[in-house]
Amino acid sequence: MEPLPPVVTVGTEPSPKRRPPWLAIGFALVALTAGGIGFGLGRATGPDLLRSAGATSAAPSTSSSPDVFTVDGSMTVNGSCGSGGYSDIRLGGQVEIVNQDNEVLAVGTLLTGLGSCKFNFAVTGVPKGERLYGAKIGNANRGVIWKTQQEADTDGFHLTLG
Helix, strand or coil: CCCCCCCCCCCCCCCCCCCCHHHHHHHHHHHHHHHHHHHHHHHHHCHHHHHHCCECCCCECCCCCCCEEEEEEEEEECCCCCCHHHCCCCCCCEEEEEECCCCEEEEEECEECCCCCEEEEEEEEEECCCCCEEEEECCHHHCCEEECHHHHHHCCEEEEEC
16 A cells, blocks of 8 residues: 655645734834933933033032133123114023034023113133133124133123124
């Protein structure tokens, strides 16, 4: 007697169960969102924000700290300040101290000075050790005035428009 041939099945074998593709996409979106939120929170509470607010993560910055100083200055507008072409120069306007790479080091505001068109400012917590320091006041069209650390620390920035 001859042996029987092997049994051959006709048709397809059941494939392993596949997960729906939307499940993988959903997990990827959740992971990316969580990572983005974590990154954003880290940036919002990191040393850059603290430095621009005039503080470091170790201790509050003061001008007596050896690694920071205060930049004093004034902004005078010859003409009609707070209106027309000078509407960006007003009480409470932002003063930014930047480094040579235009990175914001510290932020202050224009305070009341003599008369209605002269404002004083004192920006605290400016870190030492940069090659150049610039003062930005008002809109981006105003430009930046540059000084060395010694000039910024001893003379400050005294600017005039108009």
